[in-house]
Each structure stands twice: as C-alpha cells, then as structure tokens.
Amino acid sequence: MFPLVMIASLVALGLLVVYYVGGYLFQNRSLSDIPAASPWAALTRFWLVREARFGRRYLTVDDAHKTHGDFVRIQPNHVSIANVNAINAIYGHGNGFLKSDFYDAFVAVSRGLFSTRSRADHTRKRKIVAHTFSAKSVMQFEQYMHQNLNELLRQWDLICQKAPANSKFARFDCLPWFAYLTFDTIGDLAFGSPFGMLKNGQDTIEYMDYPGGPSKYMHAVDALSRRGEAFAVLGCLPFLKKIGHLLPDSFLRNGVRSGSQVAGIAIARVGERLASTATKGTERVDILTRLMEGKDVKGQPLGREELTAEALTQLIAGSDTTSNTLTGIFYWLLKSPGVLAKLQAEVDTVILSPTDEVAFQTVKNLPYLKACMNEGMRIHSTSALGLPRVVPIDGPAIEICGRTFEPGTVLSVPNYTIHRLESIWGADSDQYRPERWESLTDDQKKAFVPFGHGPRSCVGRNVAEMEVTLAMATLVRRYDFELYQERFETWEGFLRKGFCCEVGIRRRMT
Structure with a gap:
C-alpha cells in the first residue's frame, strides 16, 4: 500500500494535469x-517554463514567428503577436489591459510600481513616483552621475597604464565595469551614496x-543576474x-534566494536613510528623497514597505538594465567598421x-550619438521577451x-522580434547601422519600444537616457577602443545579458 504522502502527491499531480490540460480543452478553444x-x-504552460529555463525563450519565439507569421501560441492561453499595430492595442493608454x-x-x-497588477494601485503609485523623474529632478541628478563616471575614468586610466610594451592597448572585460558604474550611480541616486564597486x-x-x-554581504551583480534568470x-x-x-533545480532555488538578498539591499539602505533623516534631516536631492516626499491623491505618503519596494524597483531598473544596455551598445559600436x-x-x-x-546639455542632441544609442538598444534588445498583458x-x-481575442486571453509583443522584423527594418535588420535613424518610417517609430509603451512604460527613462548618453560621450571622447571577440554571447533571464565584452583601451591625446 502506498504511503499517504505518496497518494497525496499523485492526487496533486493529477489535479495539476487536469487543470492545465483541462484549460486547453475547455477554456481556449x-x-x-x-x-x-x-x-x-x-x-501546457510548462513548455514556456522549459524554454525560459534554458535562456532561449526569445530565440524560440522569434523562430516560431519566422515560421508561422504574426500570431504564435506560446502557452495554452498566451498568444505572442509580432505586428507593430499590436503594440498600442495591447500596451497603450485606455485599453484596460492588465499585467498578467x-x-x-x-x-x-x-x-x-513594476509588479503591481491593480490598475488603481498602479495609478496611485505612479503619481507618487512620477514626480521623482520630472525634468527638473532629473537635471539635479547629473552631478551624481559625473561623480561616478569620474571614478570609472580613474580606474580605466589605471588599466591603460598596464598595456603591454608590445601593444598600445590594454585588454580587459568592460562588462563588469559597466555593472559597477550603474550600481554605484543608482546607489548614489537612490540611496544617497555609491556602493563602492568602482572604487x-x-x-x-x-x-x-x-x-x-x-548586516550580511553578497556579490550583488551575480545575485541580480541569478534573480532575473x-x-x-x-x-x-x-x-x-x-x-x-x-x-529540485538548484538554478531556481538559488535564484529565489538571490531575489531575497537583492531585496535586502533596499531594506538595508532605506533603513539607514530613514534613521539618518530622523536624526539629521537631509538636504540631498535624490530619488529616495523624492519618493519620501511623494503623496498620493489623498495626501498620503508611501509606507515603509512601499518605500522599500519602490527603492528596490529603482535599484534593479537603474543598474541591471542600464549596464546591459551600455555593454550591448559598446559591443556593436566597436564591431561595426x-x-x-x-x-x-x-x-x-x-x-x-x-x-x-561632458555636460548633458552639450551632447544630448548630437544626432549620431543618439543614433548609435538607439540602434544599440534596437539590435541588442536588453528586454527581449514579450511583456504579457490580459484582455x-x-x-x-x-x-x-484582424483577430478577435476573448476576455482573459494573455497577449504580448516580443521585443526582440519586433526590433528585428525585416518587414519593418529592412533586409539588414540584423545589422548595426546607426545611419538608419536619419530617416525613420512611421512603422519603425512605432516598433521601437526599448522602454516599453503606454502607462506601464519605464518611469525612469529620462534618467537612463541621461546616464547612457553621458557615459558614451565621455568614454569615446577620452579613449580609443578595439574589440577582441567575434560574437556577443548572451543569456536571457528577465533581461538579455552578455557573458563578457573583451576590449582594448588606450587614452586619446587630443
């Protein structure tokens, strides 16, 4: 006779199978x-679990669209749509779609703000958070970006000095340094001081x-990667x-543990700031100050848990996304003759x-700089998967x-695919060519969505664009580069992240 625990396990498994297969048979006709x-x-939804587990979801979905066209079913109740007209229909204002x-x-x-699915809750949170990223606030953040960029320059100058005698270039992996830069910058912007990674x-x-x-300690860049994956x-x-x-999969167990550790960064830093503000006050103008000042329509501020959750959102969005974007842009920038x-x-x-x-006002409107950034975000697509919404x-x-979808259906537009569709970007859609941004078609403008689209788009877009602009202009003005790898190998978690970016670097004299 089977032990009761074995019987219970088999019953649970049977119910799970009935639930998911039954959903296919009766709810998704x-x-x-x-x-x-x-x-x-x-x-079954487990198929997409497997594709995501091995970091190939975006490629599998892209291949399916190349085979089947605009509409592809990737879960029993989830349809991926690779059509530019679906972007506003799914993600735009006023359509009532919710996050899945x-x-x-x-x-x-x-x-x-990122994980809430309630429309009312999102509206309330966005009202509080949005003023943090107003044009006036963002311009006040530039001073902190320069402080951290200057530390990166100091470190890279030291690397230049280590160039071997038979070479003008010093070879190193720039990928972790971009992570240190963005982590320290968001630490400065969100919590009042850098984390010390660059130093x-x-x-x-x-x-x-x-x-x-x-207090405990961890390797934050690695933990954030494991969490996202x-x-x-x-x-x-x-x-x-x-x-x-x-x-049983240690990949998932360790990722869940890393997620708790990353949340612990915000817990530690928010606690430190609240204690400091209570005793000394603060004259500092940064993201956390603005979040603490924010009020909803009833005049209520964020509670401690909410404040910590929003600070965590900014930490993750302002570090991981920006560092991967910078690395991807630089790889393609150096690879293209x-x-x-x-x-x-x-x-x-x-x-x-x-x-x-380099002052942001001086370089923000340089057309080729902007084109290099946009083309890098298009072809690299740091956020490669389709973000799911519910009818x-x-x-x-x-x-x-031209297709009707019943209430409750999950829909998404895959960023990687929409950024590379030949029908939109041309036969050279898989090539990095900044010159294409000199004259865009209406469909190309609509299809470029590195920061999302509509009311749930990235609230920190202005900060990210300022940081990337300043970093690119500063680094290409100060250094010459060489690229030492043929391919930019990546793994998809929530973000599409590179493994390394081996470059050579030397100081420019004039």
Missing part, C-alpha cells in the same frame, strides 16, 4: 487555430534580511515561486579636450490585427 510554437505550448500573473514572481517586500573593483555589498537585522522562469508559472526553496571613428568625430566638435567633463475579464472580446 477560440485559440485552437493559432499555430503553436510547439505542440506542447498549446497544451507573470509579474507575481517579481514581488518582493510588497508590490512595487573596490568588485561587487560585494551589504544587505539585511529584515529592517534592523544583522530564475524569476523569468517562475513568471511562466508563478505558483512555483511559493515552493521555490523546495524545487567606421562607427566609432564617426562618433568620436561628432563628439570632438563639442568637447574640445579628452579631459573635459480585460470584465469587458468584451478585443480585435487586434
């Missing part, structure tokens, strides 16, 4: 004529499991996160010396691109 990325994709349960995997401390040349920082708890998998089947610590020289020539016209500090449960069926 209106989608049955849409081609699936795999026969398993139409039957994919975002439940990303909740930490409490639901923040120390490594990513060990403090975290706490709970407010006032003992695991949560992108668990988001495909969010109930798995609740038992994440019990899962003639682009670096052309960009340097443009920047040299407004920054007269390699040692001059409103309490509304009518929705028609998108």
Whole structure:
C-alpha cells in the first residue's frame, strides 16, 4: 500500500494535469487555430517554463514567428503577436489591459510600481513616483552621475597604464565595469551614496534580511543576474515561486534566494536613510528623497514597505538594465567598421579636450550619438521577451490585427522580434547601422519600444537616457577602443545579458 504522502502527491499531480490540460480543452478553444510554437505550448504552460529555463525563450519565439507569421501560441492561453499595430492595442493608454500573473514572481517586500497588477494601485503609485523623474529632478541628478563616471575614468586610466610594451592597448572585460558604474550611480541616486564597486573593483555589498537585522554581504551583480534568470522562469508559472526553496533545480532555488538578498539591499539602505533623516534631516536631492516626499491623491505618503519596494524597483531598473544596455551598445559600436571613428568625430566638435567633463546639455542632441544609442538598444534588445498583458475579464472580446481575442486571453509583443522584423527594418535588420535613424518610417517609430509603451512604460527613462548618453560621450571622447571577440554571447533571464565584452583601451591625446 502506498504511503499517504505518496497518494497525496499523485492526487496533486493529477489535479495539476487536469487543470492545465483541462484549460486547453475547455477554456481556449477560440485559440485552437493559432499555430503553436510547439505542440506542447498549446497544451501546457510548462513548455514556456522549459524554454525560459534554458535562456532561449526569445530565440524560440522569434523562430516560431519566422515560421508561422504574426500570431504564435506560446502557452495554452498566451498568444505572442509580432505586428507593430499590436503594440498600442495591447500596451497603450485606455485599453484596460492588465499585467498578467507573470509579474507575481517579481514581488518582493510588497508590490512595487513594476509588479503591481491593480490598475488603481498602479495609478496611485505612479503619481507618487512620477514626480521623482520630472525634468527638473532629473537635471539635479547629473552631478551624481559625473561623480561616478569620474571614478570609472580613474580606474580605466589605471588599466591603460598596464598595456603591454608590445601593444598600445590594454585588454580587459568592460562588462563588469559597466555593472559597477550603474550600481554605484543608482546607489548614489537612490540611496544617497555609491556602493563602492568602482572604487573596490568588485561587487560585494551589504544587505539585511529584515529592517534592523544583522548586516550580511553578497556579490550583488551575480545575485541580480541569478534573480532575473530564475524569476523569468517562475513568471511562466508563478505558483512555483511559493515552493521555490523546495524545487529540485538548484538554478531556481538559488535564484529565489538571490531575489531575497537583492531585496535586502533596499531594506538595508532605506533603513539607514530613514534613521539618518530622523536624526539629521537631509538636504540631498535624490530619488529616495523624492519618493519620501511623494503623496498620493489623498495626501498620503508611501509606507515603509512601499518605500522599500519602490527603492528596490529603482535599484534593479537603474543598474541591471542600464549596464546591459551600455555593454550591448559598446559591443556593436566597436564591431561595426567606421562607427566609432564617426562618433568620436561628432563628439570632438563639442568637447574640445579628452579631459573635459561632458555636460548633458552639450551632447544630448548630437544626432549620431543618439543614433548609435538607439540602434544599440534596437539590435541588442536588453528586454527581449514579450511583456504579457490580459484582455480585460470584465469587458468584451478585443480585435487586434484582424483577430478577435476573448476576455482573459494573455497577449504580448516580443521585443526582440519586433526590433528585428525585416518587414519593418529592412533586409539588414540584423545589422548595426546607426545611419538608419536619419530617416525613420512611421512603422519603425512605432516598433521601437526599448522602454516599453503606454502607462506601464519605464518611469525612469529620462534618467537612463541621461546616464547612457553621458557615459558614451565621455568614454569615446577620452579613449580609443578595439574589440577582441567575434560574437556577443548572451543569456536571457528577465533581461538579455552578455557573458563578457573583451576590449582594448588606450587614452586619446587630443
């Protein structure tokens, strides 16, 4: 006779199978004529879990669209749409679409602006957070960006001095340094001081499991990567996160643990700031100050948990996304013949010396610099997957691109695919060519969505663009570069991240 625990396990497994297969048989019949990325994709959500687990979701979905066209079923109730007209229909203002349960995997401390699925809650939070990123506030952040850029320059100057005698270039991996730069910058902007990664040349920082708890230390860049990789998998089947610590896959167990550690960074830093402000006050103008000042329509500020959750959102968005974007841009910038020289020539016209500090107002409107940035964000697509939205449960069926979708259907537009569609970008869509930005078609303008689209788009876009602009202009003005790798190998978690970017560097004299 089977032990009771074995019987219970088999019953639970049977119920799970009935739930997911039953969902296919009885709830998704209106989608049955849409081609699936795999026969398993139409039957079970576990298929997408597997593709995400091995870091190939964006490639698998892209291949499926190349085979089947605009509409591809990637889960029993989830359709991926590779059509530019679907972007505003799904993500635009006023359509009532909500985020799917994919975002439940990303909740930490409490639901923040990124992970909240409630329309009313999102409206309330965005009102509080949005003023933090007003044009006036963002301009006040520039001073902190320069402080951290200057520390990066000091470190890279030391690297230049280590060039071997038989070479003009010093060889190193720039990828971790971009991570140190963006972590320290967001530490400065969000919490009042950098984490010290640039100064120390490594990513060990403090975290706490709970407010006032003992200080612990971790490698933050690695932890953030593991978190994103695991949560992108668990988001495909969010109930798995609740038992994440019990899962047999150490990849997922470690990712869940890393997610708690990353949340602990915000817990430690917010606690430190609240204690300091209570005793000394603050005259500092940064993201955390603005979040603490923010009020909702009822005049209420963020509570401690909400404040910590929003600070965590800014920490993650302002470090991981920006560092991967910078690395991807630099790889393609150096790989493409003639682009670096052309960009340097443009920047040299407004920054007269390699040692001059680069003011954002001076370089923000340089057309080729902007084109190099946009083309890098297009072809690298740091956020490569399609962000899932739900057709409103309490509304009518929705028609998108000539196809009707019933309430409750999950829809998404895959960024990687939409950024590379030949029908939009031309036969050279897989090539880095900044010159294409000299004259864009209407469809190209609509298809470029590195920061998302509509009311749930990235609230920190202005900060990210300022940081990337300043970093690119400063670095190409001060240094010459060479690239030492043929391919930029990446792994997809929530973000599409590179493994390394080996470059050569030397100081420019004029």
